[in-house]
Amino acid sequence: MGAGSGRRAARGSAGPGLTAPRCLADLIETFRAQLRDDPDVASAVVAIRVLLGFLKQDRGETIQGLRSSLLAAIDTLSRVDSSVAVSSGGELFLRFISLTSLEYSDYSKCKEIMIERGEIFLRKVSLSRNKIAKLCHPFIRDGAQILTHAYSRVVLRVLEAAVESKKRFSVYVTESQPDQAGQKMAKALRKLNIPVTVILDAAVGYIMEKVDLVLVGAEGVVESGGIINKIGTNQIAVCAKAQNKPFYVVAESFKFVRLFPLNQQDVPDKFKYKADTLKTSQNLTEEHPWIDYTSPSLITLLFTDLGVLTPSAVSDELIKLYL
Amino acid sequence: MPGAAERGSELSEQIEAFVARLRGGGERPRSEDTARQTLSLLRKIIAHGRWSRAGELMDLIRMEGQRMTAAQPSETTVGNMVRRVLKVIREEYGRLHGRSEESDQQESLHKLLTSGGLSEDFSTPYPPLRANVIEAINELLIELEGTTDNIAMQALEHIHSNEVIMTIGYSRTVEAFLKEAARKRKFQVIVAECAPFCQGHEMAVRLSKENIETTVMSDAAIFAVMSRVNKVIIGTKTILANGALIAVSGTHTLALAAKHHSTPLIVCAPMFKLSPQFPNEEDSFHKFVSPQEVLPFTEGEILAKINVHCPVFDYVPPELITLFISNIGGNAPSYIYRLMSELYHPDDYEL
Numbered sequence: 039m040g041a042g043s044g045r046r047a048a049r050g051s052a053g054p055g056l057t058a059p060r061c062l063a064d065l066i067e068t069f070r071a072q073l074r075d076d077p078d079v080a081s082a083v084v085a086i087r088v089l090l091g092f093l094k095q096d097r098g099e100t101i102q103g104l105r106s107s108l109l110a111a112i113d114t115l116s117r118v119d120s121s122v123a124v125s126s127g128g129e130l131f132l133r134f135i136s137l138t139s140l141e142y143s144d145y146s147k148c149k150e151i152m153i154e155r156g157e158i159f160l161r162k163v164s165l166s167r168n169k170i171a172k173l174c175h176p177f178i179r180d181g182a183q184i185l186t187h188a189y190s191r192v193v194l195r196v197l198e199a200a201v202e203s204k205k206r207f208s209v210y211v212t213e214s215q216p217d218q219a220g221q222k223m224a225k226a227l228r229k230l231n232i233p234v235t236v237i238l239d240a241a242v243g244y245i246m247e248k249v250d251l252v253l254v255g256a257e258g259v260v261e262s263g264g265i266i267n268k269i270g271t272n273q274i275a276v277c278a279k280a281q282n283k284p285f286y287v288v289a290e291s292f293k294f295v296r297l298f299p300l301n302q303q304d305v306p307d308k309f310k311y312k313a314d315t316l317k318t319s320q321n322l323t324e325e326h327p328w329i330d331y332t333s334p335s336l337i338t339l340l341f342t343d344l345g346v347l348t349p350s351a352v353s354d355e356l357i358k359l360y361l
Numbered sequence: 362m363p364g365a366a367e368r369g370s371e372l373s374e375q376i377e378a379f380v381a382r383l384r385g386g387g388e389r390p391r392s393e394d395t396a397r398q399t400l401s402l403l404r405k406i407i408a409h410g411r412w413s414r415a416g417e418l419m420d421l422i423r424m425e426g427q428r429m430t431a432a433q434p435s436e437t438t439v440g441n442m443v444r445r446v447l448k449v450i451r452e453e454y455g456r457l458h459g460r461s462e463e464s465d466q467q468e469s470l471h472k473l474l475t476s477g478g479l480s481e482d483f484s485t486p487y488p489p490l491r492a493n494v495i496e497a498i499n500e501l502l503i504e505l506e507g508t509t510d511n512i513a514m515q516a517l518e519h520i521h522s523n524e525v526i527m528t529i530g531y532s533r534t535v536e537a538f539l540k541e542a543a544r545k546r547k548f549q550v551i552v553a554e555c556a557p558f559c560q561g562h563e564m565a566v567r568l569s570k571e572n573i574e575t576t577v578m579s580d581a582a583i584f585a586v587m588s589r590v591n592k593v594i595i596g597t598k599t600i601l602a603n604g605a606l607i608a609v610s611g612t613h614t615l616a617l618a619a620k621h622h623s624t625p626l627i628v629c630a631p632m633f634k635l636s637p638q639f640p641n642e643e644d645s646f647h648k649f650v651s652p653q654e655v656l657p658f659t660e661g662e663i664l665a666k667i668n669v670h671c672p673v674f675d676y677v678p679p680e681l682i683t684l685f686i687s688n689i690g691g692n693a694p695s696y697i698y699r700l701m702s703e704l705y706h707p708d709d710y711e712l
Contacts, residue, residue, distance in 0.1 A: 177639070177641040179641075338603075339639070348604070348695060348697075348698055350695040350696070351698040354698075
C-alpha cells in the first residue's frame with residue numbers, strides 16, 4: 039500500500055458499486071476518442087455528450103445515486119482535461135439533472151425526460167456557433183483590420199461568416215506561446231483566403247494602433263462578465279482599452295461558469311495548469327499558467343447564442359439559471 | 362364588400378402618406394408625434410386588415426414596419442413602436458393560448474436546459490385577439506401621452522437650488538424637465554447653441570419666458586465653461602442597446618468635456634426612444650442634410666474645390682453617460698439591456 043495504490047483506491051472508491059472502475063476508465067477513453075474524432079466540437083460539448091452516455095447506461099435507482107456517480111464521472115473527466123470548459127459543461131449538466139428531477143418525482147420517468155432533453159440540448163448547442171456568427175459578422179466593417187489571439191473555433195466561424203457576406207478584411211494573429219496556437223489559426227484563415235499576419239505576443243502594443251477591433255474567443259465566461267482565456271488575452275485587452283479599440287468576445291452560452299474572480303490569483307489552480315502538470319509538479323508557482331482572467335471593464339460586448347450582451351448582462355443570465 | 366375595399370384602399374393611402382412624410386424630411390418632427398402616428402396607423406392596420414391568425418398579423422405588421430423604417434432609417438421611433446406592437450401581439454396570444462406568464466419567451470440558459478422542444482407556433486386562431494390587441498395598443502397610446510410629464514415629475518430630485526445646468530440644442534423633454542424644476546427652485550441654465558441650425562436659441566427663449574436665468578454660448582466654448590457647471594442635462598434622438606446615444610451633433614463634445622471635469626451627464630428620454638440596435642456599420646444612423654447651413658451656396662467658386670458635410674447626429678458611447686431619466690424612472694446605462702428585454706422580444710430585433 040502506498041501513494042500509488044492510494045491514488046488507485048481513490049479513483050475506484052469514488053464510483054458506485056462493482057462496475058465503477060471499468061465504467062470510469064471507459065469514460066476517459068470515450069472522451070479522448072471523441073475529442074480526437076471531432077476536433078471541431080468544443081470540449082464542453084464533448085464532456086456533456088459523454089456524461090449523457092454515462093447517464094443512459096447508469097443502472098442506479100435513485101437521484102442521489104445518480105448525482106454521486108455523475109460527480110465522480112465529472113471528477114474523472116477533469117483529471118484528464120482540467121480546463122474551464124469541461125468544468126462548466128459538467129456543472130451545467132449537474133444543474134440540468136437537478137432541474138429535471140425537481141419536476142418529476144418518479145425516477146424512471148425522470149430519467150426518460152432527462153435523456154430526451156439532453157438530446158435536444160445537444161442539438162441546440164450544435165447550432166450555437168452559427169447563431170453567434172450571424173450576430174457578430176455585421177460588426178466587421180469592410181476594410182477592417184482585426185486582431186485575434188491564439189486559436190478559437192468560434193472566431194474562425196465568425197470570420198468565415200464575414201467572408202461569406204462578401205466583406206474584405208485582414209487579420210493579425212498573435213503567435214500565442216507556448217504552444218504556438220496562433221500558427222494553427224493562421225493556417226486555417228489562409229485556407230479561407232483571408233490575408234493573415236502572425237505577430238509576436240510582445241508586438242501587441244506595437245500593432246494596436248493599426249487595428250480596428252479585437253475579437254477573441256473565451257474558454258469560460260465568469261459571473262462578473264469577465265472572461266477566462268488563453269494567457270495573453272488580458273494584455274491585449276488592456277492595450278485595446280488604452281487605445282480605445284473595441285474588444286469583442288465570442289462565446290457559447292454553455293461556457294458561462296459560476297466563478298467570480300477579483301484578480302488573477304482568484305482563478306483556481308486547476309484551470310491555470312494542465313491536468314498532467316497538476317499531478318506531477320512539485321511547486322506550482324514555478325509553472326507557467328495557461329490562462330488568464332480579463333476583467334469586464336475591458337470588454338465592450340459579448341456575442342453569445344443568447345444574443346449580444348453587455349458584460350453586466352452576463353450575471354443576469356447566470357442568476358436566471360442557478361437560482 | 363365595397364365597404365371593406367374602400368377601407369382597405371383608404372388605409373393604404375394613409376400608409377403611403379405617412380411613408381412619404383417620413384422620407385420627405387422637411388420640418389423636424391417631434392419623436393412623440395411620430396410614435397403616436399405610427400401606433401395609430403398600426404392600430405388601423407390591425408382593425409381593418411385581413412388576417413385570422415396571430416402569425417399572419419405579425420407578418421403583416423412586420424412587412425408594413427419594414428416599409429416604414431426603410432423610408433427613414435434615422436427615425437428609430439417608428440421601428441421601436443412596431444416592435445412594441447409585435448411584443449403586445451405575442452403577449453396577448455400567449456395569454457389566450459393559456460401559457461403562464463412565467464414561462465419566458467426569452468432565450469436563456471435556463472430555457473436551453475429545460476425546454477421540451479419546438480418554439481411557439483402562432484397558428485391557432487382566437488376571435489378575441491383583435492379586440493385584445495387593440496385594447497393593449499390604446500394603453501400604449503395613453504402611456505405615450507404621459508411620458509413627458511412623468512419625466513418632468515422627477516425634476517425636483519435632480520436639480521437643486523443655485524445650480525448651474527448645461528444643455529445643448531432644443532429638446533422638448535429637457536424643456537419640460539427644467540420648467541418643472543423652476544417652479545420650486547432657482548437655478549441657472551447655460552445653453553450651447555448647437556450650430557449650424559442653432560436650435561439652442563429657441564430653447565433659451567423658451568426657458569427665459571419662465572424666468573429661468575439663461576445664457577447662450579457657442580459650441581466652441583463648451584469646454585471653457587464646463588468647470589463652472591454642476592450638471593449636464595440633455596435629450597437624445599435614440600438610445601441604443603448598449604446604452605449609447607444617437608443625439609444631435611455636438612453632444613459627444615459636450616459629453617467628453619463633462620467626463621473630463623467629472624460632471625454628471627443626465628439624459629432625459631422616454632422609453633419609446635430605446636432601440637434594440639447596436640452601433641455598427643450596417644445600420645446607418647447617420648443623416649446628412651444640405652450643407653447650405655455650413656457653407657452657403659453663395660460662396661461661389663470655392664465650393665467646387667472642397668467637400669462640405671452637415672451631419673445631423675452624433676454617437677455618444679455609454680461610458681460617458683451617468684444616468685438615464687425616462688418615464689419609468691432613473692437607470693444606469695449598464696441596465697439598458699434589462700429594459701430592452703422587457704420592452705421587446707429578441708426575435709423582433711431584426712424587423
